Amino acid sequence: MMRADLHVHSSASDGTDPPAEVMRRAARAGLDVVALTDHDTVAGHPEARAAAGPVTLLPGMELSCRLDNRSTHLLAYLFDPDQPGLAAELARIRDDRVLRARAMVDKLADLGVDISWDQVAAIAGQAVVGRPHIARAMAASGAIASPREAFTRDWIADGGRAYADRYALDPARAIGLVGAAGGVAVLAHPRAGRDTWVTDVQIARLAAAGLAGLEVFHPDQSDAERARLLALAHDLDLVATGGSDDHGSLTGYRLGCEITPAEAYRDLLSRTPGGPAAVPTTGPPRGQS
Numbered sequence: 001m002m003r004a005d006l007h008v009h010s011s012a013s014d015g016t017d018p019p020a021e022v023m024r025r026a027a028r029a030g031l032d033v034v035a036l037t038d039h040d041t042v043a044g045h046p047e048a049r050a051a052a053g054p055v056t057l058l059p060g061m062e063l064s065c066r067l068d069n070r071s072t073h074l075l076a077y078l079f080d081p082d083q084p085g086l087a088a089e090l091a092r093i094r095d096d097r098v099l100r101a102r103a104m105v106d107k108l109a110d111l112g113v114d115i116s117w118d119q120v121a122a123i124a125g126q127a128v129v130g131r132p133h134i135a136r137a138m139a140a141s142g143a144i145a146s147p148r149e150a151f152t153r154d155w156i157a158d159g160g161r162a163y164a165d166r167y168a169l170d171p172a173r174a175i176g177l178v179g180a181a182g183g184v185a186v187l188a189h190p191r192a193g194r195d196t197w198v199t200d201v202q203i204a205r206l207a208a209a210g211l212a213g214l215e216v217f218h219p220d221q222s223d224a225e226r227a228r229l230l231a232l233a234h235d236l237d238l239v240a241t242g243g244s245d246d247h248g249s250l251t252g253y254r255l256g257c258e259i260t261p262a263e264a265y266r267d268l269l270s271r272t273p274g275g276p277a278a279v280p281t282t283g284p285p286r287g288q289s
């Protein structure tokens with residue numbers, strides 16, 4: 001029985017573990033395939049590939065999009081990150097993430113939270129800076145007891161007092177860019193929460209724009225919503241995928257808690273513009289990495 005977790009984060013974005021450690025944990029969790037899907041970056045792929053061991057690395061990314069004023073996430077797999085159209089958008093998203101994080105630090109200062117941009121940048125290190133890094137700086141300053149507490153309306157949750165909006169792609173456009181770069185796109189956790197809810201009608205529109213799959217099996221989606229999404233995936237000819245959305249200690253180490261069925265995984269691969277030939281690179285045999 002093949003086990004594929006197609007939604008995983010590392011410290012290349014807002015996960016807590018370096019890519020190599022993520023792959024070692026994946027091996028220990030008995031996974032056959034892991035998609036490293038850091039937010040708006042593929043920077044973790046080389047390290048993950050080198051440490052893949054017995055696990056197959058499916059190169060991926062979680063793209064920040066906005067649909068009708070709501071934050072929407074799109075999982076992309078097997079694309080060429082150097083394709084000019086996609087690369088330009090990625091650079092724009094990353095540059096804007098810095099401006100946005102700085103804006104949130106400024107707002108926090110106005111609210112009496114004593115953290116500096118330098119602290120946040122130091123915590124982020126080489127990673128794409130994001131709200132979890134700000135949350136950790138807030139906890140370190142004593143403003144809150146733990147990073148988790150930053151994600152409320154009092155602080156930096158969506159629409160919170162110190163929240164700053166950012167540049168994000170239109171998902172239909174993002175689907176086109178991913179396809180042009182030879183990859184496939186899957187709508188991430190469309191029913192995980194009120195702030196990121198995607199309606200049936202919106203999903204149908206994205207399917208018409210070339211969406212390949214729907215993330216059905218996600219820890220934050222109820223059984224009722226999974227059933228609804230499965231029916232929708234069937235009606236719209238979308239692949240029903242699954243993943244843990246593991247962020248290391250931030251999400252309580254849950255690699256492999258949700259997986260993509262083997263048949264769905266093969267179906268997804270077959271939908272790349274290059275066809276089934278575009279199989280992911282496998283890590284070196286055990287013991288040689």
Ligand SMILES: [Zn+2]
Pocket residue numbers: 062073188189
């Ligand atoms: Zn997401």
Ligand SMILES: [Zn+2]
Pocket residue numbers: 007009062245
């Ligand atoms: Zn995610």
